[in-house]
Amino acid sequence: MADSKQFVKEIADMKVDFPQWYTDVVMKTELADYGPVKGTMVIRPYGYEIWENIQHALDKRFKETGHKNAYFPLLIPYSYLLKEAEHVEGFAPEVALVTHVGDNELEEKLVVRPTSETIICEMYSRWIHSYRDLPLLINQWANVVRWEKTTRPFLRTSEFLWQEGHTLHITSEEAKEETLKMLEVYREFMQNVLAIEVIIGRKTESEKFAGAQETYAMEAMMLDGKSLQAGTSHFFGTNFSAAFDIKFSDRDGTLKNPYQTSWGVSTRLIGALIMAHGDQRGLKLPPRVAPVQCVIIPIAPHKEGVNEKAAEIAEILKKAGIRIEVDNRDQSPGWKFNEWEMKGAPIRLEIGPRDIENGQCVLARRDTNEKSIAPLENIENTINNLLNDIHDNMLAQSHEFVHSHIKVCANMDELTEAVNTQNFVKTMWCGSHECESAVKAATAASSRVMPFDQTPVGDKCVCCGKKADKVVYFAKAY
RNA sequence: CGGGGCGUAGCGCAGUUUGGUAGCGCGCAUGGUUCGGGACCAUGAGGCCGCGAGUUCGAAUCUCGCCGCUCCGACCA
DSSP states (O other): OOOHHHHHHHHHHOOOOHHHHHHHHHHHTTSEEEOSSTTOEEEOHHHHHHHHHHHHHHHHHHHHTTOEEOOOOSEEEHHHHTTSHHHHHHHGGGOEEEEEETTEEEEEEEEEOSSSHHHHHHHHHHHOOBGGGOOEEEEEEEEEEOOOSSOBTTTBOSEEEEEEEEEEESSHHHHHHHHHHHHHHHHHHHHHTSOOOEEEEEOOGGGSOTTOSEEEEEEEEOTTSOEEEEEEEEEEETHHHHHTTOOEEOTTSOEEOOEEEEEEEETHHHHHHHHHHOBTTBOOOOTTTOSOSEEEEESSTTSTTHHHHHHHHHHHHHHTTOOEEEOOOSSOHHHHHHHHHHTTOSEEEEEOHHHHHHTEEEEEETTTOOEEEEESTTHHHHHHHHHHHHHHHHHHHHHHHHHHTEEEESSHHHHHHHHHTTOEEEEEEOOOHHHHHHHHHHHSOEEOOEESOOOOSOSBOTTTOSBOOEEEEEEOBO
16 A cells, blocks of 8 residues: 555655656556566556546547547568658667567567557558548557657656557548547547646647658646647658558549548556646546546444445445445545545545434545535435536636746747746747757757647747747747 | 666665664554544564675675666657
């Protein structure tokens, strides 16, 4: 069991810095543990349930937009990776290679997939013959391996779980539409499921995905003002379909390469919700993915009827589809309160002898710390409404936090000041790679996205001072 | 791969300066009293002091080498 008392005390006094706080929360709330191989992570049941709930919510949205799931191999011939020049350049440094089987060296090296574009394209080239085969809308839930130099649980691990959608389309327009549609699916999911306000837009040339023509992303603001790229959606044009010789006969009888997209989110989302919602007491889980939405804590359970009443309430809530847990462990109530607050359960329901007498229970919400008394009658509706309230409140808080930490800046002094005081910077940029990397070199803040709303906030580049027409966000990033 | 910090019980640490029986708090186990915001009493289990060499009558402590973790940079979902 996590030593929560010590933990809460530490961070209450603390000047423990944010990364350390983050790691402590992950470990002590039993979301994950380090694996024996450096940079790998074991996702523990409590953390995995969050992932399952994320999967479920996303999968539903993918299906609704016409996508089907499939699975492709973990091992990819190295030669596939070489077919798209930018792609191999981007990924080669961090791919794990399989070179031997037993003592025998393989004739062709294999990579453990860092992403599946290449193998999926290889298969697509065999499947696609006619415009009648298009569009092809497929998603894969899988693990991938990228050998990163430094790692942090959920945010960057050598192996991680994700989904990657890979679609083919007849026209460029349709593919671009798909790219933006899936970005919108992600944005809606972030707000309505994870209760996280995100900033969406297009990546600059230097920040885009290796091999993409256009990359769009959603950036989430963490509590320390740093940005986390929470999901991406790419338009590939025909870069890959040409490289992998995917061709179809169009209506006019000519052979064409289809236009392609890919889009993905990963277990990093769990890191995002920890760092976007947490507080000094620990996790604050958004109700729609929380493994335990309502924890039931019997008070004085040795007294007559308490355990029975707790079980009875549990049954009612379960039937109403609420994820509950009755905490029957032999610990003092205060101990359990604190532990479940650390583990982020949105609602705590206390039921004791006094309540039973009065036909009521005590409800405590994690987001505001408020306690209230509720009648046991119709308790399932009360809880459901409260869960929705909590969600709405968390989203409103996230919205408020993000928008109060965006500073419009006109020059480098302002930008540096804003970035160093934990803000996102919204500013004008001339579009040159030189200015972008100059900002990064001077402040450690990188360009995040160019928002869709390009209403100018000035007319001069924040860096070089020349005429500028691009609105862009800069921020330090994870 | 560079720069800092740290490796002693499951967790958090003291002990290292000045070598001399392995310690503390929490957790864990057993029994009892408790239970509405981190309860209490009693008893108990638990250690290759990161690894390997060396110095010494004697090493957690001194010397040399190695390994691991972690934070900060460069690289990245």
